[in-house]
Amino acid sequence: MLTILFDGVAYGMLLFVLACGLAVTMGLMNFINLAHGAFAMAGGYITVILTARWGIPFLAALPIAFVATALLGAVLERTLYRRVYGQNELNQVLFSIGLTLMAVAAVDYFMGAQQQFLLLPEWLTGRSTIAGVGIGHYRLFIIVICVLLVIALQLILSRTRFGSRLRASVDDPRAASGLGININLVFISTFAVGSGLAGLGGALGADLLGLDPTFPLKFMIYFLVVVAVGGTSTITGPLLAALLLGIFDVAGKYYIPTIGAFIIYAVMIVSLMWKPDGLFSNVGKK
Amino acid sequence: MTKSIAEALSPSAALQASGRDWGRIRWFELAFWVVAIGAAFVLPSGFLLLNELAILILFAVSLDLVLGYAGIVSLGHAAFFGLGAYCAALLAKHFGIDPILGLLASASLAALLGLLSSVLLVRGHDLTRLMVTMGVALLLYEVANKMHWLTGGADGLTGVTMEPLFGSIEFDIFGRTAYTYSICVLAILFLLARILVRSPFGMSLHVVRQNPLRAAALGIHVNRRRATIYTIGAAYAGVAGALLAQTTGFASLDVLDFHRSADVLLILVIGGTGYLYGGIIGAVVFKLMQDWLASMTPQYWQFWIGLLLVVIVVVGHQKLIRPWTWFRKNQGGAA
Numbered sequence: 001m002l003t004i005l006f007d008g009v010a011y012g013m014l015l016f017v018l019a020c021g022l023a024v025t026m027g028l029m030n031f032i033n034l035a036h037g038a039f040a041m042a043g044g045y046i047t048v049i050l051t052a053r054w055g056i057p058f059l060a061a062l063p064i065a066f067v068a069t070a071l072l073g074a075v076l077e078r079t080l081y082r083r084v085y086g087q088n089e090l091n092q093v094l095f096s097i098g099l100t101l102m103a104v105a106a107v108d109y110f111m112g113a114q115q116q117f118l119l120l121p122e123w124l125t126g127r128s129t130i131a132g133v134g135i136g137h138y139r140l141f142i143i144v145i146c147v148l149l150v151i152a153l154q155l156i157l158s159r160t161r162f163g164s165r166l167r168a169s170v171d172d173p174r175a176a177s178g179l180g181i182n183i184n185l186v187f188i189s190t191f192a193v194g195s196g197l198a199g200l201g202g203a204l205g206a207d208l209l210g211l212d213p214t215f216p217l218k219f220m221i222y223f224l225v226v227v228a229v230g231g232t233s234t235i236t237g238p239l240l241a242a243l244l245l246g247i248f249d250v251a252g253k254y255y256i257p258t259i260g261a262f263i264i265y266a267v268m269i270v271s272l273m274w275k276p277d278g279l280f281s282n283v284g285k286k
Numbered sequence: 287m288t289k290s291i292a293e294a295l296s297p298s299a300a301l302q303a304s305g306r307d308w309g310r311i312r313w314f315e316l317a318f319w320v321v322a323i324g325a326a327f328v329l330p331s332g333f334l335l336l337n338e339l340a341i342l343i344l345f346a347v348s349l350d351l352v353l354g355y356a357g358i359v360s361l362g363h364a365a366f367f368g369l370g371a372y373c374a375a376l377l378a379k380h381f382g383i384d385p386i387l388g389l390l391a392s393a394s395l396a397a398l399l400g401l402l403s404s405v406l407l408v409r410g411h412d413l414t415r416l417m418v419t420m421g422v423a424l425l426l427y428e429v430a431n432k433m434h435w436l437t438g439g440a441d442g443l444t445g446v447t448m449e450p451l452f453g454s455i456e457f458d459i460f461g462r463t464a465y466t467y468s469i470c471v472l473a474i475l476f477l478l479a480r481i482l483v484r485s486p487f488g489m490s491l492h493v494v495r496q497n498p499l500r501a502a503a504l505g506i507h508v509n510r511r512r513a514t515i516y517t518i519g520a521a522y523a524g525v526a527g528a529l530l531a532q533t534t535g536f537a538s539l540d541v542l543d544f545h546r547s548a549d550v551l552l553i554l555v556i557g558g559t560g561y562l563y564g565g566i567i568g569a570v571v572f573k574l575m576q577d578w579l580a581s582m583t584p585q586y587w588q589f590w591i592g593l594l595l596v597v598i599v600v601v602g603h604q605k606l607i608r609p610w611t612w613f614r615k616n617q618g619g620a621a
Contacts, residue, residue: 087599089359089416093361094552094599097595105585225421262432265425
């Protein structure tokens with residue numbers, strides 16, 4: 001029971017890292033980026049290549065994956081995404097689906113359709129029992145990293161100058177740019193960090209979630225659920241939503257495997273029906 | 287005094303005339319349908335592809351009703367398509383039901399689902415809508431996947447034998463009957479859709495899509511209009527799915543797959559939304575392109591589809607189909 005809870009928390013934390021970039025970009029730029037999963041996949045593949053082919057240790061590969069996907073995100077933001085910001089919802093959806101399809105096919109072409117496996121260092125593969133709770137080392141590692149990330153993100157958002165600029169831009173881009181905030185700089189750096197986090201999440205989750213070329217399509221719905229349920233105005237919203245989703249999903253798959261992913265979609269639809277703007281949104285409180 | 291108010295409220299003769307003109311059927315529309323239905327009797331072969339095309343067109347038209355006329359971006363239109371397909375296939379397999387009755391049953395079932403999900407749809411904003419449409423489709427996919435005893439799960443539902451049409455016309459293996467059947471259903475439904483969107487109801491949909499706030503101020507019940515057209519679109523998609531299941535004698539999880547929703551969206555984007563014929567043009571172009579790409583790069587054709595989507599959005603649809611404007615300077619405003 002507690003083991004399942006633990007696994008669920010690890011899974012949820014992972015989902016949060018994967019999806020929080022999406023939440024911020026969506027809140028900031030009002031852009032529905034369905035291609036977010038593609039960045040996560042990029043991060044996963046970068047890590048696999050680095051560790052398996054070039055023999056770089058896993059811990060060193062993680063930051064590289066983060067930086068590489070962040071750069072990728074920044075380049076794409078400058079060249080492509082920028083042109084689509086002002087366009088309507090339909091165009092955004094089409095554009096990002098197009099990017100996703102391209103990413104899926106390209107990875108398939110270069111890496112093959114088979115699932116990729118991540119070589120974890122030995123100290124991460126074990127499993128120990130603490131007070132009757134079976135704890136996988138790797139899951140513990142994920143939780144620790146994610147908690148650190150959450151704290152760091154929260155501090156950056158609430159304490160730094162960049163954070164207050166970002167929050168100002170989310171609340172009202174026009175007023176923010178009128179006050180002399182360089183919106184474009186905020187956009188590009190946020191997008192880059194968001195993509196980087198997705199890449200990091202993909203790298204961390206390559207082992208847990210499975211990594212193959214269909215990754216962006218398979219997990220797109222999960223990211224979107226986190227964002228839709230959690231709302232885009234805070235970090236805590238998506239965090240709680242991701243944890244809920246992770247726990248429900250793991251518990252559902254464990255206890256009632258015949259229903260499988262059914263539970264997630266049902267929970268999502270019910271919660272959206274109850275609160276269409278997300279469970280933790282503060283829309284209307286402004 | 288009362289007479290003048292009645293006069294002021296009833297549309298003027300000029301307005302009525304322009305309304306009639308707005309709804310008139312043009313000659314090229316007529317020509318198209320003559321050719322399409324005539325093909326069933328003239329062509330020697332190639333019916334299987336044409337049949338597929340007719341179904342794709344109907345599916346695209348159903349999404350056009352939802353997207354082009356109500357402005358609802360749906361990422362899960364395959365839900366209704368798949369529901370219709372499974373419904374028709376199961377009815378034919380277990381009860382040997384007449385194809386036309388099967389179509390009607392599929393349409394009503396899909397409409398019911400459309401009505402139910404439209405309750406969710408009219409609440410919330412863009413992202414919520416996107417999620418709900420996608421969620422419903424994924425939910426159905428999971429249900430079909432898990433209910434192995436009913437749907438055959440991942441193996442698909444095989445062994446569907448169709449009853450002869452009207453009790454006498456058998457479905458032949460070359461697909462001549464199938465195509466004739468599909469194109470006739472398409473023609474009838476298309477005509478109905480055309481009447482619908484060129485009616486005052488259709489006009490009110492335009493208003494709702496362009497400016498919901500103003501529509502509400504004009505006394506149009508915005509949410510009810512959206513729910514109505516969404517339900518109708520769902521029924522159309524259900525018929526399209528049913529046609530596929532009936533003419534191929536097969537239903538698999540593929541009918542509910544995400545790529546189907548994405549494909550039909552792409553078709554509409556190629557053809558243009560909001561005038562029904564966009565579905566036809568888009569479906570023909572898409573099918574030709576798909577065949578061509580798939581023969582060149584069997585495994586990776588999706589890459590080119592994705593590239594096309596990106597190019598369409600980045601360059602702009604209006605600009606892309608007018609090559610002579612490519613090298614002109616952008617004259618203010620977004621292209």
